[in-house]
Amino acid sequence: MQKLISGILISSCILTILSCNKDEAYDIYAVPLYVPILESMNMPRPEGSYNYPVIPNTKEWIKLNDREQMVDVCQINKSVVKAMSTQAVIQALWEYPLYADFFAWENTQKGYEFVYEELNVFQELKKRSDAASCLLYRYQRVAEKHKKHAFAHYLLEMHLAQNYFISQLNTDEKKAVVKRALEIFTIRQQDPEFTDTFMAIDITFYLVGRIMIHDQYKPFVDKLSIKPGWEKLFTEHVYNFYRSQDEANEFLETITSMANDYIKK
Template sequence: MKTKIILFLFMISLFMLIVGIGCEDAKLKLPSEEQPSQQVTTRQAGAAIWDFPVKPGTEEWKSLETIEQQYEAYNIPESLIKEISTDDLVKICLDYPEWGLIYAFNDPQTGFAHVLDLFNGFEELFSRKDAAKELIKVYLEMNPLDVSRLSTDLDKGLFSFQFTRIEMLMATNPIVSLLGDEDERLLLREGITKYRSKEQFPDVYSLWSLSPVAHLCLSILESDGRVSEDIGRRSLKRRALYHDKSVLDEIIVESENFLKQ
Protein backbone atom coordinates (compact mmCIF):
# COMPACT_ATOMS: atom_id res chain seq x y z
CA MET A 1 0.00 0.00 0.00
CA LYS A 2 2.81 2.42 0.85
CA THR A 3 4.39 1.77 -2.55
CA LYS A 4 1.09 2.55 -4.29
CA ILE A 5 0.71 5.80 -2.41
CA ILE A 6 4.24 6.88 -3.29
CA LEU A 7 3.64 5.99 -6.94
CA PHE A 8 0.37 7.90 -6.99
CA LEU A 9 1.93 10.99 -5.46
CA PHE A 10 4.79 10.75 -7.94
CA MET A 11 2.34 10.68 -10.82
CA ILE A 12 0.45 13.66 -9.45
CA SER A 13 3.73 15.55 -9.09
CA LEU A 14 4.49 14.86 -12.72
CA PHE A 15 1.00 16.04 -13.60
CA MET A 16 1.61 19.36 -11.84
CA LEU A 17 4.94 19.70 -13.68
CA ILE A 18 3.29 19.10 -17.03
CA VAL A 19 0.64 21.71 -16.30
CA GLY A 20 3.30 24.07 -15.00
CA ILE A 21 5.13 24.24 -18.31
CA GLY A 22 1.86 24.88 -20.13
CA CYS A 23 2.15 21.95 -22.48
CA GLU A 24 -1.09 21.56 -24.39
CA ASP A 25 -0.10 18.03 -25.37
CA ALA A 26 -0.28 17.06 -21.71
CA LYS A 27 -4.04 16.66 -21.90
CA LEU A 28 -4.73 13.00 -21.41
CA LYS A 29 -6.07 11.18 -24.44
CA LEU A 30 -6.95 7.57 -24.92
CA PRO A 31 -5.19 5.67 -27.68
CA SER A 32 -8.44 5.01 -29.53
CA GLU A 33 -9.77 7.62 -31.95
CA GLU A 34 -13.06 7.51 -30.08
CA GLN A 35 -12.54 9.08 -26.68
CA PRO A 36 -14.94 9.44 -23.74
CA SER A 37 -16.61 12.84 -23.79
CA GLN A 38 -15.13 14.01 -20.49
CA GLN A 39 -11.69 13.73 -22.05
CA VAL A 40 -12.40 16.36 -24.66
CA THR A 41 -14.89 18.64 -22.97
CA THR A 42 -12.92 20.23 -20.16
CA ARG A 43 -10.26 22.35 -21.84
CA GLN A 44 -11.59 22.27 -25.39
CA ALA A 45 -15.17 23.28 -24.62
CA GLY A 46 -14.14 26.01 -22.20
CA ALA A 47 -11.21 27.27 -24.25
CA ALA A 48 -13.16 29.79 -26.31
CA ILE A 49 -14.47 31.43 -23.13
CA TRP A 50 -11.69 31.08 -20.56
CA ASP A 51 -8.65 28.91 -21.09
CA PHE A 52 -6.42 30.44 -18.40
CA PRO A 53 -4.59 32.67 -20.91
CA VAL A 54 -1.95 33.68 -18.36
CA LYS A 55 -0.29 30.45 -17.25
CA PRO A 56 3.14 28.81 -17.10
CA GLY A 57 4.92 29.13 -20.44
CA THR A 58 3.36 32.45 -21.46
CA GLU A 59 5.21 35.76 -21.56
CA GLU A 60 2.72 37.29 -19.14
CA TRP A 61 3.40 34.54 -16.63
CA LYS A 62 7.12 35.26 -16.69
CA SER A 63 6.46 38.84 -15.62
CA LEU A 64 4.61 37.80 -12.46
CA GLU A 65 6.87 38.17 -9.44
CA THR A 66 4.96 36.40 -6.64
CA ILE A 67 2.95 33.22 -6.23
CA GLU A 68 -0.01 35.39 -5.23
CA GLN A 69 0.15 37.19 -8.57
CA GLN A 70 0.30 33.86 -10.36
CA TYR A 71 -2.78 32.55 -8.59
CA GLU A 72 -4.60 35.81 -9.26
CA ALA A 73 -3.80 35.54 -12.96
CA TYR A 74 -5.90 32.39 -13.20
CA ASN A 75 -9.05 34.20 -12.05
CA ILE A 76 -11.82 34.98 -14.51
CA PRO A 77 -12.49 38.73 -14.95
CA GLU A 78 -15.65 39.90 -13.22
CA SER A 79 -16.84 41.37 -16.52
CA LEU A 80 -16.83 37.88 -18.03
CA ILE A 81 -17.61 35.41 -15.28
CA LYS A 82 -21.36 36.05 -15.14
CA GLU A 83 -21.60 35.52 -18.89
CA ILE A 84 -20.18 32.01 -18.78
CA SER A 85 -22.78 29.24 -18.95
CA THR A 86 -22.86 26.79 -16.07
CA ASP A 87 -21.86 23.83 -18.22
CA ASP A 88 -18.80 25.72 -19.46
CA LEU A 89 -18.03 26.88 -15.92
CA VAL A 90 -18.05 23.27 -14.73
CA LYS A 91 -15.50 22.36 -17.40
CA ILE A 92 -13.34 25.36 -16.56
CA CYS A 93 -13.34 24.52 -12.85
CA LEU A 94 -12.43 20.90 -13.54
CA ASP A 95 -9.58 22.16 -15.71
CA TYR A 96 -8.17 24.58 -13.12
CA PRO A 97 -4.37 24.22 -13.36
CA GLU A 98 -3.67 24.03 -9.62
CA TRP A 99 -5.82 21.02 -8.69
CA GLY A 100 -2.67 19.09 -7.81
CA LEU A 101 -2.29 21.27 -4.71
CA ILE A 102 -4.87 19.14 -2.91
CA TYR A 103 -2.01 16.71 -2.27
CA ALA A 104 0.31 19.38 -0.88
CA PHE A 105 -1.42 19.34 2.52
CA ASN A 106 -1.92 16.82 5.32
CA ASP A 107 -5.05 15.45 3.66
CA PRO A 108 -6.94 16.00 0.39
CA GLN A 109 -9.86 17.83 2.00
CA THR A 110 -7.59 20.46 3.55
CA GLY A 111 -5.81 20.90 0.24
CA PHE A 112 -9.13 21.07 -1.57
CA ALA A 113 -10.35 23.87 0.70
CA HIS A 114 -7.17 25.78 -0.17
CA VAL A 115 -7.72 25.26 -3.90
CA LEU A 116 -11.32 26.47 -3.64
CA ASP A 117 -10.08 29.72 -2.11
CA LEU A 118 -7.62 30.34 -4.94
CA PHE A 119 -9.93 30.49 -7.93
CA ASN A 120 -13.06 32.63 -8.30
CA GLY A 121 -14.58 30.14 -10.72
CA PHE A 122 -15.44 27.80 -7.85
CA GLU A 123 -17.30 30.48 -5.91
CA GLU A 124 -19.25 31.40 -9.02
CA LEU A 125 -20.06 27.74 -9.71
CA PHE A 126 -21.40 27.27 -6.20
CA SER A 127 -23.76 30.21 -6.74
CA ARG A 128 -25.37 28.60 -9.80
CA LYS A 129 -28.66 26.80 -9.14
CA ASP A 130 -27.99 24.34 -11.96
CA ALA A 131 -24.41 23.52 -10.90
CA ALA A 132 -25.27 20.09 -9.50
CA LYS A 133 -27.15 19.01 -12.61
CA GLU A 134 -24.31 20.11 -14.89
CA LEU A 135 -21.72 18.29 -12.78
CA ILE A 136 -23.84 15.15 -12.84
CA LYS A 137 -24.06 15.33 -16.64
CA VAL A 138 -20.27 15.26 -16.87
CA TYR A 139 -19.95 12.52 -14.24
CA LEU A 140 -22.41 10.26 -16.04
CA GLU A 141 -20.19 10.29 -19.12
CA MET A 142 -17.09 9.19 -17.21
CA ASN A 143 -16.15 5.52 -17.07
CA PRO A 144 -13.38 4.26 -14.74
CA LEU A 145 -13.04 1.11 -16.86
CA ASP A 146 -11.65 3.17 -19.74
CA VAL A 147 -8.35 3.19 -17.88
CA SER A 148 -7.75 -0.28 -19.35
CA ARG A 149 -7.07 1.41 -22.69
CA LEU A 150 -4.11 3.34 -21.29
CA SER A 151 -0.60 1.91 -21.20
CA THR A 152 1.59 4.03 -18.92
CA ASP A 153 1.32 4.50 -15.16
CA LEU A 154 1.46 8.26 -15.65
CA ASP A 155 -1.54 8.29 -18.00
CA LYS A 156 -3.47 5.99 -15.67
CA GLY A 157 -2.74 8.26 -12.72
CA LEU A 158 -3.85 11.33 -14.65
CA PHE A 159 -7.01 9.54 -15.73
CA SER A 160 -7.93 8.50 -12.19
CA PHE A 161 -7.34 12.05 -10.98
CA GLN A 162 -10.21 13.23 -13.20
CA PHE A 163 -12.61 11.31 -10.98
CA THR A 164 -11.10 12.69 -7.79
CA ARG A 165 -11.65 16.26 -8.97
CA ILE A 166 -15.30 15.94 -9.88
CA GLU A 167 -16.18 13.70 -6.92
CA MET A 168 -14.68 16.16 -4.47
CA LEU A 169 -16.53 19.04 -6.12
CA MET A 170 -19.86 17.22 -5.98
CA ALA A 171 -19.38 16.30 -2.31
CA THR A 172 -19.25 19.95 -1.22
CA ASN A 173 -22.14 21.33 0.81
CA PRO A 174 -23.11 23.93 -1.83
CA ILE A 175 -23.54 21.21 -4.46
CA VAL A 176 -25.16 18.56 -2.25
CA SER A 177 -27.67 21.15 -1.03
CA LEU A 178 -28.84 21.59 -4.63
CA LEU A 179 -29.74 17.92 -5.06
CA GLY A 180 -33.39 16.93 -5.13
CA ASP A 181 -34.50 13.41 -4.22
CA GLU A 182 -34.23 12.22 -7.82
CA ASP A 183 -30.76 13.69 -8.25
CA GLU A 184 -29.60 12.19 -4.95
CA ARG A 185 -30.66 8.73 -6.02
CA LEU A 186 -29.16 9.17 -9.47
CA LEU A 187 -25.84 10.31 -8.04
CA LEU A 188 -25.79 7.53 -5.45
CA ARG A 189 -26.37 4.94 -8.17
CA GLU A 190 -23.64 6.43 -10.28
CA GLY A 191 -21.26 6.67 -7.33
CA ILE A 192 -21.83 2.99 -6.55
CA THR A 193 -21.19 2.06 -10.18
CA LYS A 194 -18.00 4.12 -10.26
CA TYR A 195 -16.79 2.55 -7.00
CA ARG A 196 -17.40 -1.00 -8.21
CA SER A 197 -15.68 -0.23 -11.51
CA LYS A 198 -12.67 1.24 -9.74
CA GLU A 199 -12.39 -1.90 -7.62
CA GLN A 200 -11.61 -3.85 -10.78
CA PHE A 201 -8.32 -1.96 -11.15
CA PRO A 202 -6.82 -1.79 -7.64
CA ASP A 203 -3.37 -0.95 -8.99
CA VAL A 204 -4.79 2.26 -10.46
CA TYR A 205 -7.63 3.17 -8.12
CA SER A 206 -6.12 2.89 -4.66
CA LEU A 207 -7.68 4.26 -1.47
CA TRP A 208 -6.73 7.71 -2.76
CA SER A 209 -9.22 7.15 -5.60
CA LEU A 210 -11.85 5.10 -3.76
CA SER A 211 -12.11 7.51 -0.83
CA PRO A 212 -13.49 10.50 -2.82
CA VAL A 213 -16.42 8.55 -4.26
CA ALA A 214 -17.23 6.99 -0.87
CA HIS A 215 -16.97 10.49 0.60
CA LEU A 216 -19.44 11.70 -2.03
CA CYS A 217 -21.92 8.94 -1.18
CA LEU A 218 -21.56 9.65 2.53
CA SER A 219 -22.24 13.33 1.95
CA ILE A 220 -25.48 12.45 0.17
CA LEU A 221 -26.55 9.94 2.83
CA GLU A 222 -26.01 12.55 5.54
CA SER A 223 -27.62 15.41 3.63
CA ASP A 224 -30.85 14.97 5.62
CA GLY A 225 -29.04 15.80 8.84
CA ARG A 226 -28.26 12.24 9.92
CA VAL A 227 -24.65 12.19 11.07
CA SER A 228 -22.93 8.93 11.96
CA GLU A 229 -20.74 8.89 15.05
CA ASP A 230 -18.51 6.22 13.53
CA ILE A 231 -14.89 7.33 13.86
CA GLY A 232 -13.95 6.08 10.40
CA ARG A 233 -16.79 7.91 8.70
CA ARG A 234 -16.09 11.11 10.56
CA SER A 235 -12.45 10.90 9.53
CA LEU A 236 -13.43 10.30 5.90
CA LYS A 237 -15.82 13.25 5.97
CA ARG A 238 -13.13 15.49 7.44
CA ARG A 239 -10.21 14.35 5.28
CA ALA A 240 -11.77 12.86 2.09
CA LEU A 241 -9.38 9.95 2.61
CA TYR A 242 -9.49 6.89 4.83
CA HIS A 243 -6.97 4.09 5.23
CA ASP A 244 -9.43 1.23 5.87
CA LYS A 245 -11.26 0.05 2.77
CA SER A 246 -13.85 -1.81 4.84
CA VAL A 247 -15.22 1.54 6.03
CA LEU A 248 -15.53 2.70 2.43
CA ASP A 249 -17.21 -0.59 1.48
CA GLU A 250 -19.76 -0.17 4.28
CA ILE A 251 -20.74 3.25 2.95
CA ILE A 252 -21.27 1.82 -0.53
CA VAL A 253 -23.40 -1.02 0.86
CA GLU A 254 -25.45 1.46 2.87
CA SER A 255 -25.92 3.48 -0.31
CA GLU A 256 -27.17 0.38 -2.10
CA ASN A 257 -29.61 -0.34 0.72
CA PHE A 258 -30.82 3.26 0.66
CA LEU A 259 -31.71 2.92 -3.01
CA LYS A 260 -33.81 -0.17 -2.25
CA GLN A 261 -36.14 1.83 -0.04
Protein backbone atom coordinates in the same frame (compact mmCIF):
# COMPACT_ATOMS: atom_id res chain seq x y z
CA MET B 1 3.16 11.02 3.51
CA GLN B 2 2.86 8.84 0.42
CA LYS B 3 -0.30 10.70 -0.55
CA LEU B 4 1.43 14.04 -0.02
CA ILE B 5 4.35 13.05 -2.23
CA SER B 6 1.99 11.73 -4.91
CA GLY B 7 0.05 14.97 -4.89
CA ILE B 8 3.20 17.04 -5.24
CA LEU B 9 4.35 14.88 -8.13
CA ILE B 10 0.98 15.30 -9.86
CA SER B 11 1.18 19.07 -9.57
CA SER B 12 4.80 19.08 -10.69
CA CYS B 13 3.87 17.08 -13.77
CA ILE B 14 1.18 19.61 -14.62
CA LEU B 15 3.60 22.50 -14.28
CA THR B 16 6.21 20.73 -16.37
CA ILE B 17 4.19 19.08 -19.10
CA LEU B 18 1.67 21.78 -19.95
CA SER B 19 3.08 23.68 -22.90
CA CYS B 20 2.14 25.61 -26.01
CA ASN B 21 3.86 27.14 -28.98
CA LYS B 22 2.53 30.66 -28.51
CA ASP B 23 2.39 32.69 -25.33
CA GLU B 24 -0.57 34.91 -26.18
CA ALA B 25 -2.78 32.62 -28.26
CA TYR B 26 -2.89 28.86 -28.39
CA ASP B 27 -4.95 25.93 -29.54
CA ILE B 28 -5.95 24.11 -26.37
CA TYR B 29 -6.13 20.83 -28.26
CA ALA B 30 -2.43 21.21 -29.09
CA VAL B 31 -1.37 21.57 -25.44
CA PRO B 32 -0.05 18.09 -24.48
CA LEU B 33 -1.59 17.63 -21.05
CA TYR B 34 -4.90 19.17 -22.07
CA VAL B 35 -5.47 16.33 -24.53
CA PRO B 36 -6.22 13.68 -21.86
CA ILE B 37 -7.98 16.29 -19.71
CA LEU B 38 -10.38 16.97 -22.58
CA GLU B 39 -10.63 13.32 -23.62
CA SER B 40 -11.57 12.19 -20.11
CA MET B 41 -14.66 14.41 -20.16
CA ASN B 42 -16.40 12.29 -22.81
CA MET B 43 -18.32 15.38 -23.88
CA PRO B 44 -17.63 18.40 -26.10
CA ARG B 45 -15.81 21.36 -24.63
CA PRO B 46 -18.60 23.83 -23.77
CA GLU B 47 -19.17 26.77 -26.05
CA GLY B 48 -17.65 29.94 -24.63
CA SER B 49 -15.03 28.08 -22.57
CA TYR B 50 -12.27 30.28 -21.21
CA ASN B 51 -8.67 29.99 -22.40
CA TYR B 52 -6.24 30.98 -19.66
CA PRO B 53 -3.97 33.70 -21.10
CA VAL B 54 -0.86 32.30 -19.41
CA ILE B 55 -0.19 28.63 -18.81
CA PRO B 56 2.84 26.74 -17.50
CA ASN B 57 5.99 26.40 -19.57
CA THR B 58 5.44 29.62 -21.48
CA LYS B 59 7.72 32.64 -21.26
CA GLU B 60 5.18 34.56 -19.19
CA TRP B 61 4.69 31.67 -16.76
CA ILE B 62 8.42 31.23 -16.23
CA LYS B 63 8.64 34.89 -15.20
CA LEU B 64 6.21 34.31 -12.31
CA ASN B 65 8.04 34.18 -8.99
CA ASP B 66 5.63 32.22 -6.80
CA ARG B 67 2.26 30.50 -6.55
CA GLU B 68 0.51 33.74 -5.61
CA GLN B 69 1.48 35.26 -8.93
CA MET B 70 0.38 32.11 -10.74
CA VAL B 71 -3.04 32.34 -9.10
CA ASP B 72 -3.30 36.05 -9.92
CA VAL B 73 -2.55 35.54 -13.60
CA CYS B 74 -5.17 32.75 -13.75
CA GLN B 75 -7.85 34.78 -11.98
CA ILE B 76 -10.78 35.41 -14.32
CA ASN B 77 -12.49 38.78 -14.15
CA LYS B 78 -15.86 38.65 -12.38
CA SER B 79 -17.64 40.29 -15.31
CA VAL B 80 -16.31 37.55 -17.59
CA VAL B 81 -17.39 34.64 -15.41
CA LYS B 82 -20.86 36.10 -14.94
CA ALA B 83 -21.37 35.98 -18.71
CA MET B 84 -20.28 32.34 -18.99
CA SER B 85 -22.65 29.37 -19.06
CA THR B 86 -22.52 27.10 -16.02
CA GLN B 87 -20.82 24.37 -18.02
CA ALA B 88 -18.21 26.87 -19.23
CA VAL B 89 -17.65 27.94 -15.61
CA ILE B 90 -17.05 24.31 -14.63
CA GLN B 91 -14.76 23.92 -17.64
CA ALA B 92 -12.62 26.80 -16.38
CA LEU B 93 -12.16 24.89 -13.12
CA TRP B 94 -11.52 21.67 -15.05
CA GLU B 95 -8.69 23.33 -16.98
CA TYR B 96 -7.35 25.51 -14.15
CA PRO B 97 -3.55 25.12 -14.31
CA LEU B 98 -3.23 24.60 -10.54
CA TYR B 99 -6.32 22.39 -10.16
CA ALA B 100 -4.44 19.34 -8.85
CA ASP B 101 -2.69 21.15 -6.01
CA PHE B 102 -5.31 19.96 -3.53
CA PHE B 103 -4.01 16.40 -3.95
CA ALA B 104 -0.85 17.58 -2.18
CA TRP B 105 -2.76 18.06 1.07
CA GLU B 106 -3.11 15.36 3.73
CA ASN B 107 -6.61 16.71 4.32
CA THR B 108 -8.15 16.74 0.85
CA GLN B 109 -11.12 18.88 1.89
CA LYS B 110 -8.85 21.62 3.22
CA GLY B 111 -6.72 21.35 0.10
CA TYR B 112 -9.82 21.67 -2.06
CA GLU B 113 -10.85 24.82 -0.21
CA PHE B 114 -7.33 26.25 -0.44
CA VAL B 115 -7.18 25.78 -4.21
CA TYR B 116 -10.67 26.83 -5.23
CA GLU B 117 -12.14 29.27 -2.70
CA GLU B 118 -9.93 32.14 -3.86
CA LEU B 119 -11.08 31.87 -7.48
CA ASN B 120 -13.75 34.16 -8.93
CA VAL B 121 -14.88 31.37 -11.22
CA PHE B 122 -15.47 29.04 -8.27
CA GLN B 123 -17.41 31.68 -6.35
CA GLU B 124 -19.55 32.13 -9.45
CA LEU B 125 -20.22 28.40 -9.65
CA LYS B 126 -21.49 28.44 -6.06
CA LYS B 127 -24.05 31.06 -7.10
CA ARG B 128 -25.43 29.00 -9.98
CA SER B 129 -28.65 27.17 -9.18
CA ASP B 130 -27.88 24.55 -11.83
CA ALA B 131 -24.30 23.92 -10.67
CA ALA B 132 -24.98 20.51 -9.13
CA SER B 133 -27.05 19.25 -12.06
CA CYS B 134 -24.29 20.32 -14.46
CA LEU B 135 -21.69 18.55 -12.31
CA LEU B 136 -23.86 15.42 -12.27
CA TYR B 137 -24.17 15.57 -16.06
CA ARG B 138 -20.37 15.48 -16.29
CA TYR B 139 -20.00 12.84 -13.60
CA GLN B 140 -22.26 10.46 -15.49
CA ARG B 141 -20.01 10.81 -18.55
CA VAL B 142 -16.48 11.14 -17.18
CA ALA B 143 -14.05 8.35 -18.04
CA GLU B 144 -13.73 5.78 -15.28
CA LYS B 145 -10.22 4.91 -16.41
CA HIS B 146 -7.91 7.15 -18.43
CA LYS B 147 -4.23 6.31 -18.25
CA LYS B 148 -3.08 9.92 -18.59
CA HIS B 149 -5.83 11.47 -16.47
CA ALA B 150 -6.64 8.65 -14.06
CA PHE B 151 -8.05 10.88 -11.32
CA ALA B 152 -10.53 12.85 -13.47
CA HIS B 153 -13.58 11.52 -11.61
CA TYR B 154 -12.07 12.52 -8.26
CA LEU B 155 -12.19 16.18 -9.29
CA LEU B 156 -15.92 15.98 -9.93
CA GLU B 157 -16.48 13.96 -6.77
CA MET B 158 -14.84 16.62 -4.61
CA HIS B 159 -17.09 19.27 -6.15
CA LEU B 160 -20.19 17.15 -5.67
CA ALA B 161 -19.21 16.36 -2.07
CA GLN B 162 -19.63 19.99 -1.01
CA ASN B 163 -22.82 20.51 0.98
CA TYR B 164 -23.81 23.62 -0.98
CA PHE B 165 -23.92 21.50 -4.15
CA ILE B 166 -25.49 18.45 -2.48
CA SER B 167 -28.33 20.69 -1.27
CA GLN B 168 -29.17 21.55 -4.90
CA LEU B 169 -29.78 17.91 -5.80
CA ASN B 170 -33.20 16.32 -5.55
CA THR B 171 -33.65 12.79 -4.21
CA ASP B 172 -33.33 11.08 -7.59
CA GLU B 173 -30.21 13.08 -8.43
CA LYS B 174 -28.57 12.20 -5.11
CA LYS B 175 -29.25 8.54 -5.76
CA ALA B 176 -27.85 8.93 -9.28
CA VAL B 177 -24.62 10.35 -7.84
CA VAL B 178 -24.29 7.49 -5.35
CA LYS B 179 -25.06 4.90 -8.02
CA ARG B 180 -22.44 6.37 -10.33
CA ALA B 181 -19.85 6.50 -7.53
CA LEU B 182 -20.35 2.80 -6.81
CA GLU B 183 -20.15 2.03 -10.51
CA ILE B 184 -16.86 3.87 -10.94
CA PHE B 185 -15.38 2.25 -7.84
CA THR B 186 -16.37 -1.23 -9.05
CA ILE B 187 -14.92 -0.68 -12.52
CA ARG B 188 -11.62 0.59 -11.13
CA GLN B 189 -11.32 -2.17 -8.54
CA GLN B 190 -11.52 -4.75 -11.32
CA ASP B 191 -8.37 -3.36 -12.94
CA PRO B 192 -5.15 -3.56 -10.86
CA GLU B 193 -3.74 -0.58 -12.75
CA PHE B 194 -6.53 1.63 -11.43
CA THR B 195 -7.15 0.10 -8.01
CA ASP B 196 -6.69 2.85 -5.43
CA THR B 197 -8.72 1.78 -2.42
CA PHE B 198 -7.49 4.40 0.03
CA MET B 199 -8.01 7.33 -2.33
CA ALA B 200 -11.47 5.96 -3.10
CA ILE B 201 -12.25 6.08 0.62
CA ASP B 202 -10.80 9.57 0.83
CA ILE B 203 -12.84 10.99 -2.06
CA THR B 204 -15.39 8.64 -3.67
CA PHE B 205 -16.85 7.37 -0.41
CA TYR B 206 -16.43 10.76 1.20
CA LEU B 207 -18.95 11.90 -1.41
CA VAL B 208 -21.23 8.89 -0.91
CA GLY B 209 -21.22 9.26 2.87
CA ARG B 210 -21.87 13.00 2.82
CA ILE B 211 -24.90 12.49 0.61
CA MET B 212 -26.35 9.88 2.96
CA ILE B 213 -25.62 12.13 5.95
CA HIS B 214 -27.21 15.11 4.20
CA ASP B 215 -30.30 12.98 3.60
CA GLN B 216 -30.15 11.75 7.21
CA TYR B 217 -30.26 8.16 6.00
CA LYS B 218 -30.86 6.50 9.35
CA PRO B 219 -28.95 3.20 8.96
CA PHE B 220 -25.80 5.09 8.01
CA VAL B 221 -26.20 7.86 10.58
CA ASP B 222 -26.79 5.25 13.29
CA LYS B 223 -23.68 3.36 12.22
CA LEU B 224 -21.55 6.50 12.46
CA SER B 225 -22.84 7.14 15.97
CA ILE B 226 -21.08 3.98 17.14
CA LYS B 227 -18.08 4.44 14.84
CA PRO B 228 -16.65 7.88 15.74
CA GLY B 229 -13.49 7.16 13.76
CA TRP B 230 -15.57 6.75 10.63
CA GLU B 231 -17.63 9.83 11.38
CA LYS B 232 -14.49 11.98 11.43
CA LEU B 233 -13.96 11.23 7.74
CA PHE B 234 -17.13 13.17 6.95
CA THR B 235 -16.96 15.89 9.61
CA GLU B 236 -13.23 16.63 9.77
CA HIS B 237 -11.92 14.66 6.78
CA VAL B 238 -9.72 12.67 9.14
CA TYR B 239 -9.33 9.07 8.07
CA ASN B 240 -6.76 7.40 10.31
CA PHE B 241 -9.04 4.37 10.61
CA TYR B 242 -7.90 3.01 7.29
CA ARG B 243 -4.30 2.69 8.40
CA SER B 244 -5.55 -0.81 9.14
CA GLN B 245 -6.47 -2.79 6.03
CA ASP B 246 -9.03 -4.79 8.01
CA GLU B 247 -10.71 -1.61 9.21
CA ALA B 248 -10.68 -0.20 5.69
CA ASN B 249 -12.29 -3.36 4.35
CA GLU B 250 -14.97 -3.25 7.06
CA PHE B 251 -15.69 0.38 6.23
CA LEU B 252 -15.93 -0.31 2.49
CA GLU B 253 -18.18 -3.33 2.93
CA THR B 254 -20.47 -1.39 5.25
CA ILE B 255 -20.76 1.83 3.27
CA THR B 256 -21.13 -0.02 -0.04
CA SER B 257 -23.94 -2.17 1.33
CA MET B 258 -25.72 0.81 2.87
CA ALA B 259 -25.25 2.90 -0.27
CA ASN B 260 -26.89 0.19 -2.36
CA ASP B 261 -29.80 0.09 0.08
CA TYR B 262 -30.00 3.90 0.00
CA ILE B 263 -30.37 3.85 -3.79
CA LYS B 264 -33.25 1.38 -3.54
CA LYS B 265 -35.19 3.11 -0.76
